[in-house]
Amino acid sequence: MIDLITLGQQAKAAKPFLAHAATKEKNDALRKMAQSLLDNKELILEANRQDTDAAAANGVAATMLDRLTLDSARIDAMAEGLTDIAVLADPVGLVNQMWTNEAGLRIGQQMVPLGVIGIIYESRPNVTSDAAGLCFKSGNVxxxxxxxxxxxxxxAIVKALQDGLEGTNFPKEVIQFLEDTSRETARAFMQLNRYLDVLIPRGGANLIKTVVETATVPVIETGTGNCHVYVDASADLTMAKDIIVNAKTSRPSVCNAAETLLIHESVAAEYLPVIEAALTEWNVELRADEAAKNHLSNAVAATEEDWETEFLDYILAVKVVSSIDEAIQHINHYSTGHSEAIVTSNYAASQQFHKEVDAAAVYVNASTRFTDGFEFGFGAEIGISTQKLHARGPMGLPELTSTKYIIFGEGQIR
Known part of the structure; x- marks a missing residue:
């Protein structure tokens, strides 16, 4: 097992190989890494079985077990993800703008890699290849x-990716894996300022909170999704039902799944029984306030904690509101700033919702499940940033770069 300091030293030594690499070199290497995932599929599946067997023995919830499980199709998708990254535009070296100042200097703003990125994440092994591919293409170790x-x-996935780099101009140390999973080493990793340029956590609320509070390395906060769907007084019932069912049940264990349904009091009596019937087919547990319970058959009473919780499960909090203003107030109080949606046919209501809701992604008449790098047309994503500095929303290749100024003169002095 390689110690943390050695990993940092190796990462720092590997930086120039990626930072100055040509786009074609990176794309060819990404395709080789993708092929290596396919060539090592059985080894990866066997390794995954060790993890899923242990998780099942420890009583891990079914939704979490789904996040952990790999099969042949998911590995194919991981490989395809790398080849998709290879065809994306390379942001490194792009000069966004150039201008001439009063002294006659030509000044440009150029996109450059962040350097060495540390990623701390949970459960989903496909994150390993997605994160490695995105960092690689954007020139980051x-x-x-x-x-x-x-x-x-x-x-096993990192070993396959490193094997794919054999015969290229890149050392395998451009992608490294910290094998020590102890809390002590995790804490040291979060404070590895000498070698890490930025740290990105991906996981549940507790992980992200720990990283934000512990790290001395700059952090890009991602992920926690306490997402809401508000059904306005003018909403179409069929549309509202379909959006809520999709936002809650299509994949409840991900950060863009809906956790709370807010519904206007004027349509609650008619709409809630229909929505409940549709969610019952998915065995969704409803936790409702008193007004909502009056229109539901099998809901339990919601607590204050339920409004704050990212369930990541077949559980939905339900609340009746008297106005769009009350809905927005509730969302801005409890939201984690991820994804929020309104279902309405009222243009003024849609514009108010867009304007006043404070989140990375705000939807009108669409499921929150679309907050995703692929769906937004960015290719793979490193995560969904819920903060406002450096990046916000789905983070693709451009968000994994910084800028530097390049200046051209003709002997000017000040």
Whole structure:
């Protein structure tokens, strides 16, 4: 097992190989890494079985087990993700703008890699290849620290990616894996300022909170999704039902799944029984306020904690509101700033919702499940940033770069 300082030193030494690489070199290497995932599929699946067997024995919830599980199709998708990244535009070296100042200097703003990125994440082993591919294409060395529940899967995936780099101009150390899953090493990783340029956490609320509060390395906060769907007085019932069912049930274990339904009091009596019947087919548990319970058959009473919780499960909090203003107030109080949606046929209401809701993604008449790099046309994503500095929303390749100024003179002095 390589110690943390050695990983940092190797990452720093590998930076120039990626930072100055030509786009074609990077794209060819990404395709080789994709092929290596396919060539090592059985080894990765066997490693994943070790993780899923252990998780099942420990009583891990079904939704979490789904996040952990790999199969042949998911590995194919991981490989396809790398080849998709290879065809995306390379942001590195792009000069966004140039101008001439009063002294006659030509000044440009150029996109450059962040440097060495540390990523701390949980459960989902496909994050390993997605994150590695995005960091690689954007010219960043990456050190990956996955959760212990996916240890064998992550290790096998990184080994396959490194094998894919054989015969290229890149050292395998441009993609590294921190094997020590102890809390002590995780804390040291979060404070590895000498070697890490930025740290990105991906996971549940507790992980992100720990990283934000512990890290001395600059952090890009991602992920936690306490997302709402508000059904306005003018909403179409069929549309509202379909959006809520999709936002809650299509994949409840992800950060863009809806956790709370807000509904206007004028349509609650008619709409809630229909919505409940549709959600019952998915065995969704409803936790409702008193006004909503009056129109539901099998809801339990909601607590204050339910309004604050990212369930990541077949659970939905339900609240009746008297106005769009009350809905927006509730959302801005409890939201994690991820994705929020209104269902309405009232243009003024849609514009008010867009204007006043404070979140990375705000939807009118669409499911929150679309907050995703692929769906937005960015290709793969490193995560969904819920903060406002450096990046916000789905983070693709441009968000993994910084800028520097390039200046051309003709002997000017000041």
């Amino acid at each position: 990456v050190i990956l620290r996955g959760g212990k529940e996916a240890f064998h899967s992550n290790k």
